[in-house]
Amino acid sequence: MLKPLTANSHPIDRNLNSSPKSYRGRFAPSPTGLLHIGSLIGALASYLDAKANNGQWLVRMEDLDPPRETVGAAEQILKDLAAHGLQWDEEVLYQSQRHKAYQRAIDQLITEDKAFLCSCSRTQLQSSQNIHLGRCQYIASEPEVDFAIRLQVDKQPLAFTDAIQGQYQQNLQQQVGDFVLRRKDQFFAYQLAVVIDDAFQHITHVVRGSDLLDSTPRQIYLQQQLGLTTPHYCHFPVITNLQHQKLSKQTFAPALSNQQALTNLQQALSFLQQPAASTAAAKSINSLLDWAIEHWSIANIPKQLAITAAPTIAL
Numbered sequence: 001m002l003k004p005l006t007a008n009s010h011p012i013d014r015n016l017n018s019s020p021k022s023y024r025g026r027f028a029p030s031p032t033g034l035l036h037i038g039s040l041i042g043a044l045a046s047y048l049d050a051k052a053n054n055g056q057w058l059v060r061m062e063d064l065d066p067p068r069e070t071v072g073a074a075e076q077i078l079k080d081l082a083a084h085g086l087q088w089d090e091e092v093l094y095q096s097q098r099h100k101a102y103q104r105a106i107d108q109l110i111t112e113d114k115a116f117l118c119s120c121s122r123t124q125l126q127s128s129q130n131i132h133l134g135r136c137q138y139i140a141s142e143p144e145v146d147f148a149i150r151l152q153v154d155k156q157p158l159a160f161t162d163a164i165q166g167q168y169q170q171n172l173q174q175q176v177g178d179f180v181l182r183r184k185d186q187f188f189a190y191q192l193a194v195v196i197d198d199a200f201q202h203i204t205h206v207v208r209g210s211d212l213l214d215s216t217p218r219q220i221y222l223q224q225q226l227g228l229t230t231p232h233y234c235h236f237p238v239i240t241n242l243q244h245q246k247l248s249k250q251t252f253a254p255a256l257s258n259q260q261a262l263t264n265l266q267q268a269l270s271f272l273q274q275p276a277a278s279t280a281a282a283k284s285i286n287s288l289l290d291w292a293i294e295h296w297s298i299a300n301i302p303k304q305l306a307i308t309a310a311p312t313i314a315l
Contacts, residue, residue, distance in 0.1 A: 023055025030062040031073035034255035035080045038247035046207040052296040059088040063096045083258035085285040102188040119147040131177035146184040158217040163234035170217040199228040209238040210305040237304040273300045
């Protein structure tokens, strides 16, 4: 049951009133499987960019979808990060503990007539290439069937400049449609949670894989609707296997071995086309990370969406 906002309730989170000026980055894995080399590339890129800018690096566990999660994965992910020398600066934030904040944001959007209830089926959406065209924006009360909650988008193109990919533009109405904030199964959508939590944690820079590039206009639009600050975005190429598939649990990407953490880090740095470390620097995890921070260069990262893994990387 949707609950309206009360006069004294804050729409999202009380600590959003001030925003720090210093760099704050984050790595936000989903515990649907264990970390693989692609995950390490993402963690390392965000870590190095934060540390090279004298910033803080946070870890957020995106445990929003329990049916898809692997038992024990969240704990193992943190162990793997620590084994690779990637130590976070604040307490880990778990999205499974943030449901009230997400619901407050939805309440605000519904109250402001920016979000609406949607009972459309997949069959109905197929006729419009799965783009929601606003056919149920005017449902006044909760339908008897299962329903999602969507954000209404407008027809204005939305553009931003990515630190690697450059200018990127999307027309949400034509290319995406009114997108889901809460699913029919009552789970909160990624697009909502990531926006609320980036704001809550005062994230100033988001460094992540290019597979999320086309999600960014949705997130910026939602930030605008909620009156939140937009971070700087940087999308590096994702690593793919020899079949040009993004590494994932579904493509059977092997889990990282903590016994070869130093080698894993060197492979991740090579993929990001960072300078090769000196022999002395490559002798330990800490010295390698110190070297990588000192020589970190966003400009070295290729302006591509995907790169096939080099033969030296075992997949």
